[in-house]
Amino acid sequence: MEDKILMVKNLSVSFSDDNGKIIAVDDVSFTLEKGKILGIIGESGCGKSTLALSIMQLLPGKISKIEQGAILFNKNDLVKFKEAELENLRGNDVAMIFQEPMTSLNPLFKIGRQVEEPLKIHKHLRGKQLKDKAIELLKIVRITNPEKVYELYPHNLSGGMRQRVNIAMALSCEPEILIADEPTTALDVTIQAQILFLLKNLNKEVKTSIIFITHDLSVVAEVCDEVMVMYGGKIVEQSDIFELFDNPKHPYTRGLMDSQPSKGECGKPLSSIKGMVPSFSNMPSGCSFSTRCSEKFCERCSNEKPQLFNIGGNHKVACWLYEKEEVNIE
Ligand SMILES: Nc1ncnc2c1ncn2[C@@H]1O[C@H](COP(=O)(O)OP(=O)(O)OP(=O)(O)O)[C@@H](O)[C@H]1O
Ligand code: SF4
Numbered sequence: 001m002e003d004k005i006l007m008v009k010n011l012s013v014s015f016s017d018d019n020g021k022i023i024a025v026d027d028v029s030f031t032l033e034k035g036k037i038l039g040i041i042g043e044s045g046c047g048k049s050t051l052a053l054s055i056m057q058l059l060p061g062k063i064s065k066i067e068q069g070a071i072l073f074n075k076n077d078l079v080k081f082k083e084a085e086l087e088n089l090r091g092n093d094v095a096m097i098f099q100e101p102m103t104s105l106n107p108l109f110k111i112g113r114q115v116e117e118p119l120k121i122h123k124h125l126r127g128k129q130l131k132d133k134a135i136e137l138l139k140i141v142r143i144t145n146p147e148k149v150y151e152l153y154p155h156n157l158s159g160g161m162r163q164r165v166n167i168a169m170a171l172s173c174e175p176e177i178l179i180a181d182e183p184t185t186a187l188d189v190t191i192q193a194q195i196l197f198l199l200k201n202l203n204k205e206v207k208t209s210i211i212f213i214t215h216d217l218s219v220v221a222e223v224c225d226e227v228m229v230m231y232g233g234k235i236v237e238q239s240d241i242f243e244l245f246d247n248p249k250h251p252y253t254r255g256l257m258d259s260q261p262s263k264g265e266c267g268k269p270l271s272s273i274k275g276m277v278p279s280f281s282n283m284p285s286g287c288s289f290s291t292r293c294s295e296k297f298c299e300r301c302s303n304e305k306p307q308l309f310n311i312g313g314n315h316k317v318a319c320w321l322y323e324k325e326e327v328n329i330e
């Protein structure tokens with residue numbers, strides 16, 4: 001359908017080294033609707049960045065592989081794209097703000113030159129037109145004194161300013177999809193709020209569809225329309241944002257919510273999910289959360305992977321507790 005700008009179908013991604021192969025993204029399917037913000041949350045190492053890098057087709061060459069699946073952007077499968085087609089797509093139709101704002105700019109080049117780069121390649125701008133557009137982009141991301149910043153090097157800027165420059169570059173060609181991988185994690189709270197406000201505005205004004213990756217539930221609640229919870233490379237819960245916060249179903253999602261600082265009652269210690277995320281080489285054969293789940297109730301929890309049960313609306317949960325609640329959708 002036309003309003004589905006990105007459809008990821010049964011995507012699995014592996015990493016291999018001398019110790020063997022792990023599946024970091026395991027049979028993941030989801031849809032990004034045009035003009036919507038989709039949040040992806042989950043603890044460190046659950047496969048969020050790997051999923052993002054697969055969409056950009058920027059996985060590290062020799063050690064990673066797309067084992068199966070399709071990534072349909074406007075109905076074209078990016079997995080089958082040739083490198084030249086991908087170069088044309090990246091930064092132009094699909095752009096990414098990377099996880100690390102302090103290192104994702106080239107220290108050797110001035111800010112202006114770096115913001116101009118995608119405009120030169122994809123929009124073929126030159127001369128005054130190019131410079132004017134770069135300065136306009138710096139203004140859009142609320143950089144004060146953009147003419148001066150244009151002449152500066154990354155080391156002259158604070159973390160918040162650098163992340164704004166990254167966002168300006170990502171937005172330069174008005175991409176249809178923006179993937180923001182933890183764009184505010186390394187920043188202080190005030191700057192974080194400003195960046196979130198900026199992304200929300202861009203989504204509203206320019207209708208850019210956004211995939212927003214974070215491990216901060218409060219950030220998801222603030223900016224996203226829909227959310228996917230990942231654990232051990234799989235989606236374990238997926239729903240509209242209000243439904244997820246009103247009615248979290250998966251024991252892992254509930255654990256994440258209970259361990260948010262805002263949930264702590266005065267004087268009581270904050271609750272946490274017991275145990276550690278198992279390593280990918282040691283994933284349980286049944287439900288990936290079974291080694292930490294306080295609601296584990298049957299043999300199948302340990303032996304059989306639960307599928308994502310659709311329990312109505314857009315709400316899906318990968319947990320045997322909800323098998324009987326599954327609704328049939330045509
Ligand atoms: N370059 C790599 N080489 C080998 N294995 C990797 C590489 N990148 C990721 N992995 C594997 O994939 C798993 C998922 O990593 P990924 O970076 O996608 O997690 P994440 O959810 O983005 O974590 P974080 O919240 O810390 O950014 C890791 O636990 C690791 O086992
Ligand atoms: S399937 Fe079982 S172990 Fe897994 S989350 Fe549900 S109740 Fe817990």
Ligand SMILES: [Mg+2]
Pocket residue numbers: 048049050099181
């Ligand atoms: Mg990551």
